[in-house]
Amino acid sequence: MMYAAGLAGVAVTMLLILIRVLLGPTVYDRILGINLFGTKTVLVIALLAFLGGRTDYLDLALTYALINFIGTVAVLKFMQYGDLGWAGDVEDDSDV
Amino acid sequence: MSDVWLAWLVAWPVVMALPVALFGRWPNLREAISLATGVALLVGVATFIGPVAAGARPSFSVFSILPGLDLAFALEPFGLIFALIAAALWPLTTLYAAGYMRGNDEPHQTRFFVCFALAISAAIGMAFSANLLTLFVFYEMMTLTTYPLVTHHQDVESRDSGRVYIGILMVTSIGLFLPAIVITWLIAGNVDFTPGGVFADTGLGGLAAMGLYGAFIYGVGKAAVMPIHRWLPAAMVAPTPVSALLHAVAVVKAGAFTVLKITVYIFGIDFLQVTGASEPFVWLASFTLLAASIVAIYCDNLKKRLAYSTIGQLSYIVLGAAMASRLGAAAGGLHIVAHAFGKITLFFCAGAIYTAVHRKYVSQLNGLGRAMPLTFAAFTVAALSLIGLPPLAGAWSKWYLMSGALDVDMQIVLGVLAVSSLLNIVYLLDIPARAFFLPADDQAPRGFSEAPAACVIPLMITATGCVVLFFYARPILDFIAGSFGSTA
Amino acid sequence: MFEAFGQAGLWATVAHALSWACIGAGALLCIVGGIGMLRLPDLYTRVHAASVADTGGMLLILLGLLIQASIGLVAIKLVLIIAFLLITSPTATHAMARAARQDGVDPVIDDDNDDQGRTR
Amino acid sequence: MITAFFNQMPVLVVVVPLLAAPLCVLAHRAFAAWLLYVLASWSAFGMAFLLFVQAKIAGQVSYAVGDWAPPFGIELVIDTYSALVLLLVTGVAALTGIYARKSIASEITIEREYLVFALMLLCLAGLIGITVTGDAFNLFVFLEISSLSSYALIAMGPKRRALLSSFQYLIMGTVGGTFLLIGIGLIFMMTGTLNMADLAERLPGVYDTRTVQAGLAFVVVGLSLKAALMPAHIWLPNAYTYAPSTVSAFIAATATKVAVYALFRFVFTIFGVGYAFGSLPLGTLLLTLAAISMIAGSLASIFQTDVKRLLAWSSVAQMGYIVAGFALASTAGVSAGLVHLLNHGIIKGALFMAVGAMIWRVRASSINDLAGLGRAMPLTSAAFVVGGLSLIGVPATAGFISKWALLSALFEAGRYGVMAVLLVASLLSIIYVGRVIEALYFRPLPDDVSHHQHGEAPLGMQVATWALIAINIAIGVHATPELEATGRAAALLVGGGT
Amino acid sequence: MREHTVLRIVSQFVIAPILLYAFYVQFHGEYSPGGGFQAGVILATAIILYGLIFGVEAARVAVPPTLLRIGASLGLLIYGGTGVATILLGGNFLDYDRLAAHGGQYYGLIVIELGVGITVASVMIAIFYVFAGRGRQNNPDEDEDHGQADDYDADDIT
Amino acid sequence: MTITASLALNFGMLVFLTAVALALARWRHLFPVAMLTGLFSLLSASLFTVLSAPDVALTEAAVGAGITTVLFLATFGLTRAREKPVEPSRRLIGLAVTVITGAILIYASLDMPHFGSPDTPVQQHPLRDKYLVDSQHEIHIPNTVTAVLGSYRGYDTLGEVAVVFTAGMGALMLLGRGRRGRRGRKRTKE
Structure with missing residues (x-):
């Protein structure tokens, strides 16, 4: 029951995020949304694993948690350089 | 002679085409080989006369092309006659061609002689073939090997003509002949040349038989029944020896021969008589005959006129076949012989005239008779033979054709033949008449100026042949008829 | 489930309640975040929410799940x-x-202007 | 040991080329890769021949991969039908090996030659895999291997358009593959099995479900796309035209043929004649499409100025012939379709090889550029002539046998209309073949052709071309063995399916 | 991307666990979801992340393309070779029971999954290299090529 | 309870998927499209999880969410990131094909066995028992999917590996360095 409730909550959140992704308006909104969506998927799968009693599904959640990051990095890099292979400016250490 | 010799005889010119091709650098050697090959072929074919006359029917199956269908040869009198004509006229033409090609400095002579040999091989193959499929194989081989001869000059005109030539012949053969063979095979289960035909017990209806017969008549484009005759005048762009041997003898006779073979051995005279399947084609042949003759009158180009004459003469043979009478068919066979000698002489003459004085239009021939008496004498003999005057070969074939028509109560054919003979006189005798009786123009050579001997000798021989055949017509007819069943 | 009021049973009940609370609160928080995503005016506030x-x-x-899971x-x-x-x-x-900042997406400062910040 | 080898042949014929491909990549040298290709393709050809004999003796060779009895594991099944197609594919591949060395070298950088051979091996393995498998899904897997590799190979063509045409092929091919997969999925859903024999056993029970009908539709459409049947042909002319010569020859001779093989393997063996042609109007539909293919393909072919494109359009027409034969669903018809499938493979392979040799010489493929080559390259041109005549259906060539078989089958089935269409299409082929031959022989060499452009193609290219031509003529003069084999296959398909 | 210090450091932290996890998926596939394919992809993801952060050239140094070419081939060969080995041991193709008296299937599966993993990882990384390595910024000298791309085959068949 | 939840979840996922798919088709700018495909993968992976297919979900997650997005973006680095407008006629053809395919699929679904019902052909075929029960003592590994893919249908998997290999070699051949330097011309870089 509690898993189902959690699931419902996360699903509603996913809906809201999806609307934001579809609406935009900037690309960053979409990236943010998709990133969040990924996290929510992790939650959904984790909850599903417990709901169905198949805890080995957690592997899936783990995979997501790891891989979702890459998509975001790739998008950001592409947005900044228009290219994925570019090593970047090593000298520029202005950040932080 | 063993039966396997049939296959060897067919292969012989092909084999010998190889040395001809190899020795292209040495024209004398090349042509000697060609000539020797031709003579050997003639001798080889002639050895079969005795056994076949004695009633032997040698046959040889090379291998099966399709299950139940062999590439097979079988000899019967009619095929032997056709083979003999081709084999006999080939060495003559080779001799003539040697003179003509050199006299006119033609290019690609080696290709010419090679293709020539291949075409003869195809003719022999057709003559010997034991079934429709074998015949079709050699029929197509002949079309293909004569195509380079037609386009020999490789200029725009010969290319265009070549297109017409190969186009019509291929379209008709693939489009009509082949399906007709397939259908025959499926209906009769057999496409062997069988005395009495293969359709006897198949329940093939009259109308269907008529359609099938039509598919054959028009499928065999080489028979040049109108309206698919256009290829023949087109082929006249070829050098004259080609026109002489191939488009007066081998190719066109191959067409007529095929039609006769199909009529007699596939449909069977009796079957056609009962069903009346071939009757419409009597009228088509008659129409072709008259129309071609009329066109010929208006042709100024000598070779073209002869070509239309050939179209007309071929229709005699088709007529003989289509009237569904044994005698008519045999007469058609005889006409193949008679016309072969007549028409090759005429073409030889045309070539000789071109070689000697480079003229190819009828209107330019005025008064040349004195300069080239031998040529024009031969021309006259051949023309008279074609018109059908005794004592020349053509007389008999027309006579038997008429008798055959009477046998099957087609009196109107007599009228057609009579009218056509008149037209023949008009367009053929016109030429020697001009040569001998009209005054020559300014450029005409004054003295004796015949073509080279290599050109003149063959045409003299063939002209003599026209006369000699007159006396042997009946034996030939009987020989042919022997295989067609009794002649009434 | 609540078989006995022994030590283990008590712990199970407590754990159950605890994870209930955690998951419930988490779900609620998610929804709040979602609403924030949808309703807040510009990118940066949304990022925040x-x-x-x-x-x-x-x-x-x-x-909540961790509590349910055995070691x-x-x-x-x-x-x-x-x-x-x-x-x-x-x-x-x-x-x-x-x-986004480098790209020049500006935050919406003015409260009166509820427009979403956008440059692209 | 020998027996063991014989028993393992069904899988070895696939595995040898499949594993030769990574070896090519490891070797990383053009020559070594070529050698591997030749070795693998010839041994595959040898095994194909032995399998053909085995199938003839035993009727059907079955092999359980992993020793899992079918339907639990994947079964490889070779009957005469697959053995014949297998012979065609491996034979053409083996000859392509001889042909490829010089041709590839002239069109592709040396650095990536090894990849070309690796991909050709993969393509070969895919095509072989399709023919020998007895499992519906396995067929799809190998179809994907062959398709993927052919996309890449076609894109390697020397012109930039090659990329575009490969992309077009990729789109159509992927759609086709997806449809096939959906179809297989649907019938799996209704039967619970993927093994062909098992499917054939279980499908009759669910014949009247809409799911199975839709499954058939998806399979047929999907494989028709791969086979380039008329409305789905648009990828073919571009793909064949812009691919490297070797690839054109190989793919034109095999890829579409194998797709047709697969299509009718599904239709006859899995769905059954009675269902596809009795209950559903598949026969009429396919015949109509075939007739349209014949006419439209031939017509389009006439107007081409590029020889490769001309041949490609002619292939569209010839696919119509093949499908028309199969679509009759009679023993004679299927046999005729199969005969033409084999013969056309041989003919088109030879023609593309001949054209490839000309391209190797003149670096161009428009008809005008070939003018006068009859003298400069007599042997290659002669090969083209024989191949062209075969396409027309002149006797003593394989094309004649096909035409004979097809005409008989059509007449027997009373399909006079299709018969007429076939004849008209053949007549059109006279025109397009004639145009090329005329250019080769009866037009002079252009004046600006420098002397080094004279001369024949390398020996390897000629040997391969003439080998195919020789087979072509051999079939033409003695087709009895071929017709017996196809007749056997047809009897098996038509008789065994119901 | 190196100027993103946070990103760089976090990535360095993340890459190692991803690699570890890939091996877990690879060798634990018999007990939990996943297997060679998934492991290969995850492994490739780690390398790709490295390439994203430090540039493809750096990644090429870490995992050279030659290695990938060999890996891709080797994986397929391992898989097919297992089948050939079973044939040589007297069984049918891929009949793992022949590999060992007991648990042949298990060993067979481990080996082939390894083959799958190697091939998939190599191919995925190789594809990333060829795609990303041809980008606009990474190969400034290839920019001209883009400009003249349309006539690059000017001396080829036209 | 579980069934209802999973049905509701199924339904929800499908609605999400449809929405994303429509957006994918509508958006002209390919950049967000690439991101959306990632999202699409996430959704379908969740769906697979709901359908108890963890192996498929794992693959979808690894490939769809990770690699695909990266590769899409890498491709945009080589091409334009904006879709060229397609002429209406071709769009019409596309629409027709899609509608017809959809219609046939719906037609096909009319006679499909009910979802989750135990008496479907798939459930009744001996294959099911073989794979689900016998495999445990024949192969001795708990993950049936691995057993089926690796052993029972190992030959298919070999084929799939070959597909991957083919794709890799194809990409290497077409895009690898040195494409320009053909026929004797030496490549300039490295």
Whole structure:
């Protein structure tokens, strides 16, 4: 029951995020949304694993948690350089 | 002679085409080989006369092309006659061609002689073939090997003509002949040349038989029944020896021969008589005959006129076949012989005239008779033979054709033949008449100026042949008829 | 489930209640974050709402699950997931916000103007 | 040991080329890769021949991969039908090996030659895999291997358009593959099995479900796309035209043929004649499409100025012939379709090889550029002539046998209309073949052709071309063995399916 | 991307666990979801992340393309070779029971999954290299090529 | 309870998927499209999880969410990131094909066995028992999917590996360095 409730909550959140992704308006909104969506998927799968009693599904959640990051990095890099292979400016250490 | 010799005889010119091709650098050697090959072929074919006359029917199956269908040869009198004509006229033409090609400095002579040999091989193959499929194989081989001869000059005109030539012949053969063979095979289960035909017990209806017969008549484009005759005048762009041997003898006779073979051995005279399947084609042949003759009158180009004459003469043979009478068919066979000698002489003459004085239009021939008496004498003999005057070969074939028509109560054919003979006189005798009786123009050579001997000798021989055949017509007819069943 | 009021039973009940609370709160937090995503005026405020609510919601829900899990592989995996998400999610958000800033997406400062900040 | 080898042949014929491909990549040298290709393709050809004999003796060779009895594991099944197609594919591949060395070298950088051979091996393995498998899904897997590799190979063509045409092929091919997969999925859903024999056993029970009908539709459409049947042909002319010569020859001779093989393997063996042609109007539909293919393909072919494109359009027409034969669903018809499938493979392979040799010489493929080559390259041109005549259906060539068989089958089935269409299409082929031959022989060499452009193609290219031509003529003069084999296959398909 | 200090450091933290996890999926596939394919992809993801952060050239140094070419081939060969080995041991193709008296299937599966993993990882990384390595910024000298791309085959068949 | 939840979840996922798919088709700018495909993968992976297919979900997650997005973006680095407008006629053809395919699929679904019902042909075929029960003592590994893919249908998997290999070699051949320097011309870089 509690898993189902959690699931419902996360699903509603996913809906809201999806609307934001579809609406935009900037690309960053979409990236943010998709990133969040990924996290929510992790939650959904984790909850599903417990709901169905198949805890080995957690592997899936783990995979997501790891891989979702890459998509975001790739998008950001592409947005900044228009290219994925570019090593970047090593000298520029202005950040932080 | 063993039966396997049939296959060897067919292969012989092909084999010998190889040395001809190899020795292209040495024209004398090349042509000697060609000539020797031709003579050997003639001798080889002639050895079969005795056994076949004695009633032997040698046959040889090379291998099966399709299950139940062999590439097979079988000899019967009619095929032997056709083979003999081709084999006999080939060495003559080779001799003539040697003179003509050199006299006119033609290019690609080696290709010419090679293709020539291949075409003869195809003719022999057709003559010997034991079934429709074998015949079709050699029929197509002949079309293909004569195509380079037609386009020999490789200029725009010969290319265009070549297109017409190969186009019509291929379209008709693939489009009509082949399906007709397939259908025959499926209906009769057999496409062997069988005395009495293969359709006897198949329940093939009259109308269907008529359609099938039509598919054959028009499928065999080489028979040049109108309206698919256009290829023949087109082929006249070829050098004259080609026109002489191939488009007066081998190719066109191959067409007529095929039609006769199909009529007699596939449909069977009796079957056609009962069903009346071939009757419409009597009228088509008659129409072709008259129309071609009329066109010929208006042709100024000598070779073209002869070509239309050939179209007309071929229709005699088709007529003989289509009237569904044994005698008519045999007469058609005889006409193949008679016309072969007549028409090759005429073409030889045309070539000789071109070689000697480079003229190819009828209107330019005025008064040349004195300069080239031998040529024009031969021309006259051949023309008279074609018109059908005794004592020349053509007389008999027309006579038997008429008798055959009477046998099957087609009196109107007599009228057609009579009218056509008149037209023949008009367009053929016109030429020697001009040569001998009209005054020559300014450029005409004054003295004796015949073509080279290599050109003149063959045409003299063939002209003599026209006369000699007159006396042997009946034996030939009987020989042919022997295989067609009794002649009434 | 509540077989006896023994030590183990008590612990089970408490754990159950605890995880209920965690998951419920987490789900609620997620929804709040979602609403924030949808309703807040510009990118940066959305980042704020989303990031806080998201990390919190995620943490709570997974904690709720962790409580349910027995010690073992499952628990380790859950911990790993939590660790990863805790590292990567804010990093991604941070990088994104930074990129947006560099790209010139302006925050909406003026309260009267509810327009969404946009340049692209 | 020998027996063991014989028993393992069904899988070895696939595995040898499949594993030769990574070896090519490891070797990383053009020559070594070529050698591997030749070795693998010839040994595959040898095994194909032995399998053909085995199938003839035993009727059907079955092999359980992993020793899991079918339907639990994947079964490889070789009957005469697959053995014949297998012979065609491996034979053409083996000859392509001889042909490829010089041709590839002239069109592709040396650095990536090894990849070309690796991909050709993969393509070969895919095509072989399709023919020998007895499992519906396995067929799809190998179809994907062959398709993927052919996309890449076609894109390697020397012109930039090659990329575009490969992309077009990729789109159509992927759609086709997806449809096939959906179809297989649907019939799996209704039967619970993927093994062909098992499917054939279980499908009759669910014949009247809409799911199975839709499954058939998806399979047929999907494989028709791969086979380039008329409305789905648009990828073919571009793909064949812009691919490297070797690839054109190989793919034109095999890829579409194998797709047709697969299509009718599904239709006859899995769905059954009675269902596809009795209950559903598949026969009429396919015949109509075939007739349209014949006419439209031939017509389009006439107007081409590029020889490769001309041949490609002619292939569209010839696919119509093949499908028309199969679509009759009679023993004679299927046999005729199969005969033409084999013969056309041989003919088109030879023609593309001949054209490839000309391209190797003149670096151009428009008809005008070939003018006068009859003298400069007599042997290659002669090969083209024989191949062209075969396409027309002149006797003593394989094309004649096909035409004979097809005409008989159509007449027997009373399909006079299709018969007429076939004849008209053949007549059109006279025109397009004639145009090329005329250019080769009866037009002079252009004046600006420098002397080094004279001369024949390298020996390897000629040997391969003439080998195919020789087979072509051999079939033409003695087709009895071929017709017996196809007749056997047809009897098996038509008789065994119901 | 190196100027993103946070990103860089976090990535360095993340790459190692991803690699570890890939091996877990690879060798634990018999007990939990996943296997060679998934492991290969995850492994590739780690390398790709490295390439994203430090540039493709750096990644090429870490995992050279030659290695990938060999890996891709080797994986397929391992898989097919297992089948050939079973044939040589007297069984049918891929009949793992022949590999060992007991648990042949298990060993067979491990080996072939390894083959799958190697091939998939190599191919995925190789594809990333060829795609990303041809980008606009990474190969400034290839920019001209883009400009003249349309006539690059000017001396080829036209 | 579980069934209802999973049905509701199924339904929800499908609605999400449809929405994303429509957006994918509508958006002209390919950049967000690439991101959306990632999202699409996430959704379908969740769906697979709901359908109890963890192996497929794992693959979808690894490939769809990770690699695909990266590769899409890498491709945009080589091409334009904006879709060229397609002429209406071709769009019409596309629409027709899609509608017809959809219609046939719906037609096909009319006679499909009910979802989750135990008496479907798939459930009743001996294959099911073989794979689900016998495999445990024949192969001795708990993950049936691995057993089926690796052993029972190992030959298919070999084929799939070959597909991957083919794709890799194809990409290497077409895009690898040195494409320009053909026929004797030496490549300039490295």
